[in-house]
Amino acid sequence: MMASFWHCVLVSCLLVVSSVVADMKLDCRSDHLNLVWTDGTSQTDFSLFRLGSCFPTSFTMKEVIFNVEFGDCSFKKLVTGNELIYTNDLIYTSSPDSNVPPFSLPVVCSFERPKDWYPMIYDPVFSTYGVEDLVFRLALMNDDFSGPAKSTNFPLGSMIPIMASVEQVAHQPLLLLLEECVAATTADLQSGSDLYPIITNKGCLVDSKISRSTFEPREKSSELMLLLQAFRFALGQEVYIHCSLLAWDPLDLDTTKKACHYVKDHGWELLDNPVYSGLCDCCDSTCKTRKTRSLESGKTGLVQKAVLGPLTITDSTL
Structure with a gap:
């Protein structure tokens, strides 16, 4: 898939949660993304972050990092017009004794659809509980x-x-x-x-x-x-x-x-x-x-x- 076909959307957003200022940087690539959530305070437990169904790739006392492929983490794929869009949610589950409440933010990567890309006629996704996700x-x-x-x-x-x-x-x-x-x-x-x-x-x-x-x-x-x-x-x-x-x-x-x-x-x-x-x-x-x-x-x-x-x-x- 040629890189010239892709248009990458870079997203930076500020979130204020219980007076905590945090910064999310999203770098969308052709087949994966890098997401970094930075919090200068010590109130956030970074081990409690999830990107869809994925655990953090790594985290420190100040930031959490996700470096994942679009085929992982239960990303949803949508083709509309000339765009190919991948969506997911960044989720903070919090804990009973935390000062930071749970929250969820949309994560979106949008690309120009490759000219040689053809959609599958039928591509359903069914989640099955009890036998893991199939x-x-x-x-x-x-x-x-x-x-x-x-x-x-x-x-x-x-x-x-x-x-x-x-x-x-x-x-x-x-x-x-x-x-x-x-x-x-x-x-x-x-x-x-x-x-x-x-x-x-x-x-x-x-x-x-x-x-x-x-x-x-x-x-x-x-x-x-x-x-x-x-x-x-x-x-x-x-x-x-x-x-x-x-x-x-x-x-x-x-x-x-x-x-x-x-x-x-x-x-x-x-x-x-x-x-x-x-x-x-x-x-x-x-x-x-x-x-x-x-x-x-x-x-x-x-x-x-x-x-x-x-x-x-x-x-x-x-």
């Missing part, structure tokens, strides 16, 4: 999965690269799976909606039986790459792909926790270990859910819904 994503990608797609139009029969991922933060290593995926013409699934099944039966890529759709070999356990062949469903209309993403214990796969695709002249194959492709045998019948474990317990995994789109499938022969 961030799920579902996105259209370019042909080699090296970056986001530059177009949402796909010719009939072409391949649509889709990436599903989970950012695990401090959680134990998890395997990302797609339980169910269907295509629809609306962003919200409604009773009676016309649907096109893609993945059903707890991880069976049923579309691979009638097309060239397939799961790509994994590069990371936390990512799942799907090549979906553009279908005739809702041809020329806006299409949304609704998926159920599952983050799961990689050592606890079974008939309801799997990623299976159909290989011509071979049959159903388990993506992560073909030796155990017997887990996919139920893809032509019903893969029953075990009742001995509960996802809601938060012990081994979590399910999250996501929607990708809109995208359009076109037919050049029409």
Whole structure:
């Protein structure tokens, strides 16, 4: 990302808290920021500062320093017009015997959007409590999965690269799976909606039986790459792909926790270990859910819904 594309916002502000004068200096860089909070008095406990979810990088008797990347600390990213904006809060939690009350200040870094930057079609953030914070994503990608797609139009029969991922933060290593995926013409699934099944039966890529759709070999356990062949469903209309993403214990796969695709002249194959492709045998019948474990317990995994789109499938022969 070229530095000339970035416009850095430098912020200095004065805050008076219980007659204490403090100075905040913010230096925004392309991928990180440096924040220094200085207080000439001895009333502030600098260990009680937080920047979003981050502890101070360092602190002394007179100042606290945060040197963090935008991918950390629960920064929020907003793209509006030609601006790329990162926001967070500087928080002082105080203590019962402190003369300085708790407070919160906005921290904002605004940049000129790079000319070669393209937004992900769908980039939701879900915070999950009880299993640490998990961030799920579902996105259209370019042909080699090296970056986001530059177009949402796909010719009939072409391949649509889709990436599903989970950012695990401090959680134990998890395997990302797609339980169910269907295509629809609306962003919200409604009773009676016309649907096109893609993945059903707890991880069976049923579309691979009638097309060239397939799961790509994994590069990371936390990512799942799907090549979906553009279908005739809702041809020329806006299409949304609704998926159920599952983050799961990689050592606890079974008939309801799997990623299976159909290989011509071979049959159903388990993506992560073909030796155990017997887990996919139920893809032509019903893969029953075990009742001995509960996802809601938060012990081994979590399910999250996501929607990708809109995208359009076109037919050049029409």
